[in-house]
Amino acid sequence: MAKQVIFNNMVLRDGHQSLAATRMSTEQMLPVLKQLDSLGFGALETWGGATIDAGLRFLDEFPFDRLDKLKAGTPNTPHMMLLRGQNIVQYANFPDDVVEAFVKMSAKHGMDIFRIFDALNDTRNIKTAVKAVKAAGKHAQGVMCYTTSPVHSIESFLKMGEELEAMGCDSICVKDMAGLIPPVFAYKLVKGLKDRCKIPVNVHTHETAGLGASTYYAAIEAGADMVDTSITPFANGTGQPDTVRMLSLLEDHPRKPEYDIKTLQDLSVHFKKVYAELDKFTAHKNEVVDSEALIYQVPGGMLSNFRNQLKEQKMEDRFEDVFAEIPVVRKALGWIPLVTPTSQIVGVQAMLNVKFGRWKNFSPQAMDIALGYYGQTPAPVDPEVRKIAAEKSGKDPIDCRPADLIEPRMDKLREELKKEGLPSDDEHCVIWAMFPQELKKHYENKSKPAAAPAPKQEVKAAPAAPAAPMAESAPVPAGSRKVQLSINGHDYTAIVEEVVSE
Numbered sequence: 001m002a003k004q005v006i007f008n009n010m011v012l013r014d015g016h017q018s019l020a021a022t023r024m025s026t027e028q029m030l031p032v033l034k035q036l037d038s039l040g041f042g043a044l045e046t047w048g049g050a051t052i053d054a055g056l057r058f059l060d061e062f063p064f065d066r067l068d069k070l071k072a073g074t075p076n077t078p079h080m081m082l083l084r085g086q087n088i089v090q091y092a093n094f095p096d097d098v099v100e101a102f103v104k105m106s107a108k109h110g111m112d113i114f115r116i117f118d119a120l121n122d123t124r125n126i127k128t129a130v131k132a133v134k135a136a137g138k139h140a141q142g143v144m145c146y147t148t149s150p151v152h153s154i155e156s157f158l159k160m161g162e163e164l165e166a167m168g169c170d171s172i173c174v175k176d177m178a179g180l181i182p183p184v185f186a187y188k189l190v191k192g193l194k195d196r197c198k199i200p201v202n203v204h205t206h207e208t209a210g211l212g213a214s215t216y217y218a219a220i221e222a223g224a225d226m227v228d229t230s231i232t233p234f235a236n237g238t239g240q241p242d243t244v245r246m247l248s249l250l251e252d253h254p255r256k257p258e259y260d261i262k263t264l265q266d267l268s269v270h271f272k273k274v275y276a277e278l279d280k281f282t283a284h285k286n287e288v289v290d291s292e293a294l295i296y297q298v299p300g301g302m303l304s305n306f307r308n309q310l311k312e313q314k315m316e317d318r319f320e321d322v323f324a325e326i327p328v329v330r331k332a333l334g335w336i337p338l339v340t341p342t343s344q345i346v347g348v349q350a351m352l353n354v355k356f357g358r359w360k361n362f363s364p365q366a367m368d369i370a371l372g373y374y375g376q377t378p379a380p381v382d383p384e385v386r387k388i389a390a391e392k393s394g395k396d397p398i399d400c401r402p403a404d405l406i407e408p409r410m411d412k413l414r415e416e417l418k419k420e421g422l423p424s425d426d427e428h429c430v431i432w433a434m435f436p437q438e439l440k441k442h443y444e445n446k447s448k449p450a451a452a453p454a455p456k457q458e459v460k461a462a463p464a465a466p467a468a469p470m471a472e473s474a475p476v477p478a479g480s481r482k483v484q485l486s487i488n489g490h491d492y493t494a495i496v497e498e499v500v501s502e
Contacts, residue, residue: 002254006042006226007243008080008202011271012070013045015234018206021281022054024234026066028274032267033073039259041077042226043113046070047106048081052089056431056438060445064109064427071110078139080113081106084340085126086403087119090434091341093374096128097408102430103132109427115173117143119342120334122375123163124401130167141202142169146176147337148297149330151379154185158192171200171225176215177339178299179206179238183218190222200225206238208299210289213241213249220255232268233275237287244268296323302343309351318354325350328358332385333369334377345369359385362392372398409433 016024036044047067055061071079086093088102103114114133118125121144133140142164144157161172172193174186181189186203193201203219203226205212216227228240235242244264250256275282293303306323310316329349336342349366353359368374370381370389376399386397398405413432417424422432422443431439 003225004257005220005224005250005255007246007257007259008043008045008226008228009036009039009041009230009243010045010228010240011231011234011267012036013047013049013051013082014228015230015239016278017050017054018239019234019237019282019286020275020278022050023058023278023281024274025059026055026061026069028277029070030073032270033070035263035267037074037076039077039263041259043078043080044070044074045080045082045115045228046074047079047111048083048089048115050089052431053435053438056435056442060442062442063431064105067106067109067111078112079110080115080141081111083114083116083129085116085118085129087125088430088434093125093402093406094433095406095409096403097410098413098430098433099128099403100132100135101410101426103129103138104136105427105430107133107136107138111138113139113141115141115143115175116169117145117173117175117339118375119145119339120336120369120375120377121145121160122377123160123167125375125403127167128403130169134168139170140168141171141173142167143173143175145337145339146174146178146181147335147339148180149335149378151335154188154192156378157189158196161193161197165197165199169199171202172197173202173204174219175339176203176205178293178297179208179212180293180297181205181215182211183214186215187218187222190219190224194223202226202228204228205240207236207241208238208290209293210291211294212236213246216241216246217249220250220253231264231271233287234271237289239286296326298323298326298338298347299343302338302347306347306351313351313355315351315355321354322350325353329353329366331379332382333366334379334381336369336377341365342369342374359388362389364393367393367395370397371395372400373402375402 012024012029016022047063051066052063055063055066067079083089086099088094088099106114114129116126116129116133126142130140130142144160144164146157164172174181174189190201190203201224203216203224205215207213219227227246229235229243229246230240232242232244236245243259244261247256247259247261290303293299296303307319310319310322315322326346329346330336330338333346336346338346345363345365348363352361352363355361367389369377370386371393373395390397410426410429413429414424417428417432420440422428422439428439
C-alpha cells in the first residue's frame with residue numbers, strides 16, 4: 001500500500017508573508033491554534049523568513065514571545081522555520097557564533113524543524129546552521145533553491161541533494177520560490193532524489209504562475225514525502241496551493257492524506273476575517289495567476305514591483321529592455337538563483353545597466369556577489385565584470401566561505417546591550433545583531449505608559465538589507481524608497497522595500 005503524502009501547513013508564516021506583507025499578528029493567530037493542532041499536519045511553519053523582522057518592526061512583538069505562544073497553543077504538531085543559513089533571517093552573513101546562538105535559542109523556545117537555504121545554493125553557507133541544529137537535537141532540512149539556467153540541470157540538483165545528505169541533513173527541500181518548476185521536471189527531480197538519497201524529500205512551491213498544484217501532484221506521483229499547503233485566503237496566487245484544493249486533486253489517489261475538511265473550512269472562515277483586517281496589505285495582483293512570471297522567469301512579486309519602479313524612474317517604456325537585461329546580469333554574476341536577496345540585487349543592477357550603460361553604475365551588493373562576498377556562485381563570475389567590481393569597490397575577490405572572514409560577535413553584542421540598558425541574554429543578542437534599531441524601539445515602546453496608543457502599521461515596507469551604503473545615483477527596487485539612516489553613529493542611504501518574498 002502506498003504511503004500517504006504528508007502536508008505541512010504554511011498559513012502562519014509563508015501564507016501571510018506571500019499575500020499580506022507578513023502582517024498577521026500573534027493575536028490574530030491564537031484563536032485557531034487548537035484547531036490547527038488537531039489536524040495532524042506534518043509541521044506548522046510558524047517562524048523565520050520575514051516574520052521576525054516584520055513582527056518586531058511593524059507589530060511591536062518580540063520574536064521569541066511569538067514562538068513561545070504558538071508553541072504553547074500547538075504542542076502536538078512540529079514547528080518549522082525558514083532559516084537563511086549564514087544570513088539567519090537577514091540579508092548579510094553573520095559570524096558562526098551568532099548563527100549557533102540563534103539556532104540554540106530557537107530550539108530552546110520550541111522550534112523543531114529548521115529549513116535552511118542559501119541564496120546561491122552555496123552549501124558552505126548552511127553548514128554552520130546544520131551543525132547547530134543537529135547539536136540541538138532538532139531536524140535539519142537542507143534546501144536546494146530551484147532556478148533555471150545553462151548550468152542548472154536535474155543532474156546538478158541531484159548532486160546537491162547528495163551533498164546535503166552527506167552533510168547530515170535529515171531531509172531535503174526542493175524550494176521553488178517563484179512557482180516556476182514544471183510538473184515533469186518536478187517528477188524527474190523528485191524521482192532522482194528518491195533513487196539516490198535515503199532521506200525524505202519535501203517539495204515547496206507557490207501558485208504564482210498557476211503550476212503549483214499540478215507540480216505537487218507530479219511530485220507526489222514521483223514519491224515526494226511532503227508538500228507545503230496553506231489555507232484560504234492565505235493560499236493560492238503568490239501563496240501555496242490551498243489544502244482543501246490539494247485534497248480534492250488527490251481524490252481516490254492511493255497517497256491522499258486525511259485532513260478534516262470541516263475543520264479546514266472553519267479555519268478558512270477565521271482567516272477570511274483576518275484577511276479583511278489586513279486589507280491595506282493585500283493586493284488583487286497577488287491573488288491571481290500571473291502567466292508573465294513564466295515568460296520572464298522571475299518571482300511574481302519582483303515582476304509586479306518592477307512595473308511600478310520603472311514608472312517612478314520614468315522608464316516604463318524600457319520594461320522589455322530591463323527584463324531582457326536580467327539574464328545578462330545573472331550570467332555575468334554566475335547564474336545565481338533569484339531568491340531574496342539576489343532577486344532584488346539582480347533586478348536593480350539590470351535597471352542600472354539599462355539606464356546608465358552596462359556596469360557603469362555598479363550597486364555595492366552586486367559588486368559583493370561578483371567578488372565572492374555572498375559565497376560561491378553556481379558558475380564562474382565573468383572575469384571582466386569581477387575586475388570592474390574590484391576596481392570600483394576597492395575590494396579584493398575572495399574564494400573562501402565569506403563567514404570565515406567575520407570575527408565572533410556574541411560577547412560584543414552582550415556588551416552593547418548592557419550599554420543600552422537592555423536584556424543581554426542570548427535571545428536578545430541574536431535579535432540585536434540583526435535588528436538593533438527595531439529592538440531598541442520595541443523597548444522604548446514598552447517603557448511608555450500603558451495608555452499610549454499602539455504603533456500604527458502605516459508603512460508597507462521592510463529593509464532589503466542591513467543598512468548597507470547605496471550609490472546615490474542608483475534607483476531602488478520597485479515598491480521601495482530611499483531613506484537616510486543613522487546606525488551606531490554612522491549615516492547611510494538605504495533602500496526600504498515591501499516584504500513579499502521568501
